[in-house]
Amino acid sequence: MRPPDRIYTERFLLRRFARKDADAILEAVEASLPDLAEWLPWAHDNYTKDDAIAYVRDSSQSWKEGRAYDFAIRSPNEPGRHLGNMSVWHVSRLGKVGEIGYWVRSDATSQGIATETAAAMLDLGFSTLGMHKITLRIAVGNDASDRVAQKLGFTREGILREELKVNGKWLDHTLYSMLEQEFQRIRQSTLN
Numbered sequence: 801m802r803p804p805d806r807i808y809t810e811r812f813l814l815r816r817f818a819r820k821d822a823d824a825i826l827e828a829v830e831a832s833l834p835d836l837a838e839w840l841p842w843a844h845d846n847y848t849k850d851d852a853i854a855y856v857r858d859s860s861q862s863w864k865e866g867r868a869y870d871f872a873i874r875s876p877n878e879p880g881r882h883l884g885n886m887s888v889w890h891v892s893r894l895g896k897v898g899e900i901g902y903w904v905r906s907d908a909t910s911q912g913i914a915t916e917t918a919a920a921m922l923d924l925g926f927s928t929l930g931m932h933k934i935t936l937r938i939a940v941g942n943d944a945s946d947r948v949a950q951k952l953g954f955t956r957e958g959i960l961r962e963e964l965k966v967n968g969k970w971l972d973h974t975l976y977s978m979l980e981q982e983f984q985r986i987r988q989s990t991l992n
């Protein structure tokens with residue numbers, strides 16, 4: 801099944817990117833650069849509107865091909881302000897493995913945005929995209945993201961050595977995962 805273009809969580813709207821989003825993405829990236837650049841290789845000092853346009857174009861292509869689903873995080877009260885990105889993608893269709901990734905603009909962190917919207921990605925991955933296992937790779941030292949993984953109920957599997965080069969430095973990453981039955985159990989316990 802294909803994901804819907806819009807997903808509503810309790811407080812936020814997750815929606816597919818459109819070309820007109822480039823300015824809002826650029827504004828959010830520029831306002832968050834020191835925090836993003838610490839952990840994400842695409843976030844660099846010379847990030848321009850062309851990068852944002854290329855992101856939207858690639859994102860739209862991946863969506864069409866059914867490879868990856870990127871969502872803009874917005875508040876229904878302030879739909880023009882880009883709060884961050886939330887994505888889920890296929891890692892192995894045969895193995896039914898997916899992965900999620902995210903970032904939240906710096907002046908909106910610690911309000912539960914990543915946790916609430918990543919939970920919607922888990923639901924999408926398990927309930928709509930048929931995934932059995934969803935992973936999350938977090939650089940060692942990224943304590944805020946570790947906390948998101950913990951709050952969502954992910955299990956820590958181990959360390960991936962020098963998984964990604966960021967700002968010229970190879971970073972070890974913690975591999976987290978959640979299985980479909982674990983997600984259903986967590987969901988059931990929050991409903992009760």
Ligand SMILES: CC(C)(COP(=O)(O)OP(=O)(O)OC[C@H]1O[C@@H](n2cnc3c(N)ncnc32)[C@H](O)[C@@H]1OP(=O)(O)O)[C@@H](O)C(=O)NCCC(=O)NCCS
Nearest residue numbers: 835839902903904909910911912913914915943944945947
């Ligand atoms: C990591 C990130 C997505 C978290 O987004 P967020 O919307 O603030 O996440 P949440 O509010 O749902 O949860 C963050 C938790 O980390 C805690 N936290 C924040 N900074 C922290 C720090 N330096 N050390 C430990 N915990 C921290 C918050 O208090 C919160 O926990 P709590 O709810 O128990 O109080 C955001 O900080 C970010 O985009 N960082 C830069 C890019 C990035 O790291 N992306 C993820 C790559 S895996």
